[in-house]
Structure formats: C-alpha cells, structure tokens
Amino acid sequence: MKTPAWRELAFLALRLTLLPFVLREIFQRKKVTIIVYHAPSPRVFDAHLNILKRIYTIVPLSGYIEARQKGAFSKLPPKALIITLDDGHRSNYQLKAVIERHNIPVTIFLCSGLVGTRRRFWFQHEATSPIVQQLKTLPDAERVAILHEAGFEETKEFDESQALSGVELEDLKPRVDFQSHTVFHPILPRCLSEKAEAEIAKSRIDLQTRLGTEVYAFAYPNGEYTERELLLVEKAGYRCALSLDRGFNTKTTPLYKLRRICIPDQAKPSELIVKASGLWDIIKPLLASKTKAWQAPRVKRYA
Ligand SMILES: [Zn+2]
Numbered sequence: 001m002k003t004p005a006w007r008e009l010a011f012l013a014l015r016l017t018l019l020p021f022v023l024r025e026i027f028q029r030k031k032v033t034i035i036v037y038h039a040p041s042p043r044v045f046d047a048h049l050n051i052l053k054r055i056y057t058i059v060p061l062s063g064y065i066e067a068r069q070k071g072a073f074s075k076l077p078p079k080a081l082i083i084t085l086d087d088g089h090r091s092n093y094q095l096k097a098v099i100e101r102h103n104i105p106v107t108i109f110l111c112s113g114l115v116g117t118r119r120r121f122w123f124q125h126e127a128t129s130p131i132v133q134q135l136k137t138l139p140d141a142e143r144v145a146i147l148h149e150a151g152f153e154e155t156k157e158f159d160e161s162q163a164l165s166g167v168e169l170e171d172l173k174p175r176v177d178f179q180s181h182t183v184f185h186p187i188l189p190r191c192l193s194e195k196a197e198a199e200i201a202k203s204r205i206d207l208q209t210r211l212g213t214e215v216y217a218f219a220y221p222n223g224e225y226t227e228r229e230l231l232l233v234e235k236a237g238y239r240c241a242l243s244l245d246r247g248f249n250t251k252t253t254p255l256y257k258l259r260r261i262c263i264p265d266q267a268k269p270s271e272l273i274v275k276a277s278g279l280w281d282i283i284k285p286l287l288a289s290k291t292k293a294w295q296a297p298r299v300k301r302y303a
Contacts, residue, residue, distance in 0.1 A: 011270035020277035024055060024079060027278065031248035032064050034082040034258060035276055036219075039089040040265040046098045048263070048272050053102065055273070056081035060105035061177060061217060064249070065240050073251035081276070082107070084242065084260065086181055086219055088115050090161055093168040099175050108164075108172075109181035109219040109242075112206035116166035118157040121185060125152040136222055140191040154184045169211065179217040180204050180238070189226045196229060201236040217242065223260070230256045246281040 014020070033056065040048070052058060057077040064082060067073050085092055088110035099106055114121065122143075123132050127150040135143045144154075169178065182188070182199040183206065191199065200218065207215045216239040220229060223244025233241045233256050240255045247259040263275055274280050 008268050008270065011268065011274050014274045014279060014283075015270040019279050020273050023277040023279055028056075028248060029078045031250050032059070032076065032080045032082065033248050033276060033278075034061070034084060034242065034260045035263050036242075036244070036260045037083075037085045037263055038087055038265055039085075039091045040095070041091075042094050042098050044266060045095050046102075047269065048267070049098065049102045049104060051269055051272060052081060052083070052276070053104070055079070056276070058083060058104045061107045061179075061240075063105075065216065065255070068251060068255065069239070084109065084219070087111060087121065087185070088164045088178075088181070090164055090168075093164055093172065096172055096175065105177060106175070107177040107179055107217065109179050109217075110169075110203075110207060111163065111181050111183060111185050112203040112210070113154065113183035114163035114185075115169060116210070117163065118159065118161045119155060120152070120158055120162050122147055122152060122154065123185070124162060125150065127151060136187050136190075138190065140186050140195060143186070143190065166210070173211060173213075178207065178211055178213070178215075179219065180207055180215050181219045182221055185221045187222050187224050188220060188229050189224050193228065197232050197236075200229070200232045200238075204236050204238065216240065220244075225257075230254075246278070248278065 037045070056079045059076060059080045059082060061082050061084065064076065064080065067076050083104065084107045086109045088108055092108055111121070113119065125147060128135060128147060135146060138146070164172070180203040183203045184199065186195065186199060188196045188199065204215045204218070218233050218238045218241040220241060220243055225241070225243060230241070240258055242258045242260055244262060245257060245259045246261065249258055253259060261275055261278065261281065263272060267275065
C-alpha cells in the first residue's frame with residue numbers, strides 16, 4: 001500500500017519540530033517503549049531497525065519482565081525499546097535474515113490454532129472484510145455465526161497458509177521469542193467466560209508443547225481486555241500481558257496491562273520516529289476532532 005504524500009509530509013513536519021527528540025530525551029529516557037508491528041516487509045523492517053537502533057536501545061521483552069520481577073528496573077538501559085509483532089503472519093518468516101543481521105531481540109505473538117496449519121485469520125476472510133470492524137464489536141457467537149454464513153470456519157484448511165508453519169517456527173526459534181495471542185484470535189471481552197478462559201489457557205499450553213519453551217507473555221487480540229481477562233491471564237500462568245493502551249512502561253505499570261505503540265507496517269521513517277516517541281498519541285486525539293482525514297482507515301487488515 002502506498003503512503004499518501006500528504007501523510008508523509010505531515011509526519012516529516014512533526015519530526016522537524018524536534019518534539020520527538022525532546023520526548024525521547026525527557027519522557028522516554030527512563031521508561032520502556034514497546035512497539036508492535038503485524039506483517040512488515042523485510043525492506044521496511046530493515047530500514048526501521050536501522051533508525052531504531054540509532055535512537056533507542058533495543059531490549060528483549062523477557063529482560064524487561066525479569067528486571068521488573070527482580071526489582072532491577074533501574075538497571076535497564078536508557079530509552080529501552082522492545083519490538084513485538086502480533087499474529088504470527090506467514091510473511092514474518094521473511095524477516096529472519098534482517099533479524100539475524102541486526103542481531104536484535106524480537107517477540108512474535110502467535111495464535112496457537114493457526115500456526116503450523118493452513119487455517120485462516122478470521123479478520124482476513126475476504127467475504128467479510130468490509131465489516132471486520134463491526135464484527136469486532138459483536139458478541140462472539142454472533143461474529144462466529146456471520147463468518148459461518150460467509151463460508152468461514154476456524155478449523156477449515158485452505159490451499160495456502162496465512163500463519164507461520166511448524167518448520168518456519170523451528171527455524172526462527174533460536175532468534176525469536178514466541179509468545180501467545182490466543183488460539184483463534186477472538187475479541188476476548190465479547191466471548192463468554194468459558195471461551196475466553198480456554199483461548200487464553202489453551203494457547204499457552206499448546207505453544208509450550210509445540211515449542212518446548214516457557215510461554216510467559218500474552219497479547220490481547222485487538223488490544224482489548226476487561227478485568228476478567230486480567231484475572232484469566234494471570235490464572236493461566238502468564239507473567240505479563242500486552243495491550244494496545246497508549247504510553248510507555250515504567251517499574252510500576254501493571255504487568256497485565258503493558259502499553260504498546262502500534263507502528264503501521266508501511267510507515268516511512270518520519271512516521272516511525274514520530275509514533276515511537278509517543279508524540280502521535282498525544283496529538284492524534286486533538287487532530288481527530290478537527291479532521292477525519294487524520295484518522296486511521298476504517299478497515300484494518302490486521303488486529
Ligand atoms: Zn492480533
């Protein structure tokens with residue numbers, strides 16, 4: 001997808017205010033920033049890593065969690081940044097060479113019911129793509145019924161896989177920290193308690209069995225959770241959970257409500273720098289009320 005020229009210019013203008021620099025030096029210096037991608041291309045990911053390595057210190061998610069649990073938060077480097085990717089899209093495998101070349105830690109959150117299969121992400125089903133955002137707001141049983149009517153089943157296999165294969169997971173495992181993003185990616189607060197609990201607990205067990213490593217972190221699909229999900233995630237044995245709540249993380253941020261900043265997969269350098277600094281999260285609500293043009297597209301491919 002091509003980034004419109006006005007958007008590029010707008011982020012360049014924001015970058016040139018030097019506010020991202022000021023925010024980094026003042027607000028981010030002693031905090032941990034977590035960013036999230038979905039399916040960036042190797043070219044974009046490589047360009048982003050070149051920038052991020054220059055202005056932040058990239059640390060592993062596990063390093064931050066251990067520092068929190070050992071009371072050693074102050075030992076983390078200044079301007080620490082954690083890189084995560086949600087969903088385990090098949091194209092993530094193409095990032096292997098980039099991850100190796102940069103020698104940086106990356107966490108990928110997987111849907112245990114999709115990896116190693118040729119099943120599909122429900123939010124990428126073509127017939128329902130125009131109503132994905134509406135489907136996310138419906139009670140889960142209604143979402144499932146509408147998808148069923150449109151020819152989608154969670155366990156139906158297709159010719160091509162959309163998620164990482166078993167072989168690809170094994171190949172990436174030495175370089176990538178794989179964690180959990182449910183089994184089939186429902187929007188948890190719309191699920192009945194029994195399903196929410198199963199999606200949270202089973203994905204951890206499934207992934208630990210498949211990978212033979214500890215699955216300690218959970219990412220809420222679409223970033224959505226309620227008090228119920230916080231309890232279920234803790235009960236299932238995870239040590240932390242990541243939301244899409246805006247802001248940075250400190251030594252006191254609740255471990256089951258860690259904050260993340262979403263970086264669009266096609267973001268140009270200025271957009272990356274502005275968004276990673278948190279500046280966009282500050283000014284977006286102000287601009288959104290002025291003009292619709294600044295708002296994100298209504299239909300997102302990923303969740
Ligand atoms: Zn997701």
